Amino acid sequence: MPPEASIPSHLGFAILGLLARRQRTGYDIAKAMERPVGYFWTARHSQIYPELARLEDAGLVRHRVVDGAGPRPTKRYAVTAAGKRALRSWVASELEPQPVRDLETLKLWSVWLVAPEIAKSFVRQSLSAHKARLAAYEEELAGVDADTDSRDPGHPLFASRLTLEGGVRSRRAAVEWCEWMLDELDWAGDHHRSDRHRQGHGARRGT
Amino acid sequence: MPPEASIPSHLGFAILGLLARRQRTGYDIAKAMERPVGYFWTARHSQIYPELARLEDAGLVRHRVVDGAGPRPTKRYAVTAAGKRALRSWVASELEPQPVRDLETLKLWSVWLVAPEIAKSFVRQSLSAHKARLAAYEEELAGVDADTDSRDPGHPLFASRLTLEGGVRSRRAAVEWCEWMLDELDWAGDHHRSDRHRQGHGARRGT
DNA sequence: TCTTCCATGTAACGCGTTACATGATTTT
DNA sequence: AAAATCATGTAACGCGTTACATGGAAGA
Known part of the structure; x- marks a missing residue:
């Protein structure tokens, strides 16, 4: 043996x-x-x-x-x-927890050091990367989904469908998160400026 | 120098x-x-x-x-x-794309090899891990959110708030994904069994 | 003619983990 | 009395990346 x-x-x-x-x-x-x-x-x-x-x-x-x-x-x-x-x-077997290493979040965590405009361009970069990935996942999922084998839990395509669905959901969440951040940065930037320079041109949130 | x-x-x-x-x-x-x-x-x-x-x-x-x-x-x-x-x-600087290494998805990708019951226990494991993380993020976010410094884009807590919000959103998406998978596995398990053994006790989806 | 695709390997180096090593103070 | 906390380091080993090496066939 x-x-x-x-x-x-x-x-x-x-x-x-x-x-x-x-x-x-x-x-x-x-x-x-x-x-x-x-x-x-x-x-x-x-x-x-x-x-x-x-x-x-x-x-x-x-x-x-x-x-x-x-x-x-x-x-x-x-x-x-x-x-x-x-x-x-x-x-x-038991799923052992894995060490995380997320460069995007690591950078974001120090984003308070740069001007809101730079922060926004960083978030825009992330956003377009997530959107591109989302599109790729959605396309691949459409193909898998159309195959009836993907409903059989003993077929490889079933597992492919589960993983792709997870990819789509996580990227959708990431896209929404980025859009939320852009909103926060708009508002915070205004707020901050009007706070420091008393320009008082109002918050943009909700418009 | x-x-x-x-x-x-x-x-x-x-x-x-x-x-x-x-x-x-x-x-x-x-x-x-x-x-x-x-x-x-x-x-x-x-x-x-x-x-x-x-x-x-x-x-x-x-x-x-x-x-x-x-x-x-x-x-x-x-x-x-x-x-x-x-x-x-x-x-x-430009955000360089990082190599992904996601053990959870890697395992899931081969889940078609095991019985639906085993697959479900795997997904349940993931689900409780994601729920625990979500709770930790939500608690920490609540603390950060209560601090008014977290609205100032030049303050470290602002960045903490952005990263924690991302964590909460991604874990919420993961929890929903796991619940969706459990549903799929219930339905698929039934479907598969009734397909092979003609037990015909009906699909459980939607109940 | 040049580039891309097919196809398999090795070498050097950097990053990350586990384990080894030491020792005072504080808590159980 | 035992364990945890504070506190800093080194050594061995495994995993991952970049670069080196080779060469035929097909396409631009």
Whole structure:
């Protein structure tokens, strides 16, 4: 029997999840890690190839050499029965809380140091990024939603639908938040100026 | 003049943001990195002490030895004028897109491999985690909101209010998403069973 | 002819975590 | 008497990024 020593890393489970849907080359996996998996997990090919080797060492995936265009042999990977078992038990296991690292919020947290106009341009940047993502999610969700397989809880598209719905909801919330912030900055900017310079041209809120 | 060579890392800006609000020891910074800064950025003391040394090398912070309870001299750090300038210009700079790494969604994406009951218990786990976070944000926001300084765009509490409002909105969206998923799993589980076993006890959706 | 796509690998370096190390004061 | 808090540091290791390396086939 194979070593099967350590449980895979998070990246390992991301790869197993891709291969459980269908077999792929390392190159295919790297492409999926840009989109659509890249929406919630990212990795470069330089990380993927060594991880595939580790997964194979552990007996969780296997490969077959196929025809391909690269200078080295092209390997098509598939998940093994042990790999599927490992993935299933990981999904069923307790969800460990993950350390947060949110650059957008980190910057925003120091936004009191800059002029309201600069703050607004920062928020506008965020807003358009969130809007773009929202549009991408909505488009992809429409495609998944149209497929009746997405109603079957045992079909991959069911899980895709759940994740995309979450993406749409969170981005919608983010868009609304940004619009709320722009409103706050308008009002606060006016308020602040009229407070300090007594220009008294009134609050704009509610107009 | 000091070296001031490389621009700080993200962690460096997180520390500068803390020190721009008030002076602190490394230990204080580590505590803040658990809560409330930990809501959007985390770091351990083993990362913080070397980073403080680098920031001081670059002339962005300085320290004074004060009375303290540790075995080594206790150092209280403050941001320098150059540090405040660096932080301001970072806030005003373009927001670079960050690689996403969302373990919750990654797991959910493979949830089609497990029975609907297991899937539901996973979603229930997420739901209670999101609810707990939402409650923490709401409580902290209430405190910040009550302070009139939080209306002044030049005051740190203004930025705190913006970030907390974002937290509340995103967690509310997450809670609603989880409840929607539970509904989907109820319906889909029934649908699937009645599809396969012709038990025909009807869909529960809408009741 | 130049660029992009297919395809797989390695090396160097930076960031982050866990664990090791020390020791006084305060609280349980 | 034991545990938590204050307080600062180092070492080893794993994960992730950028850059280096190679080369055929298809399209612009």
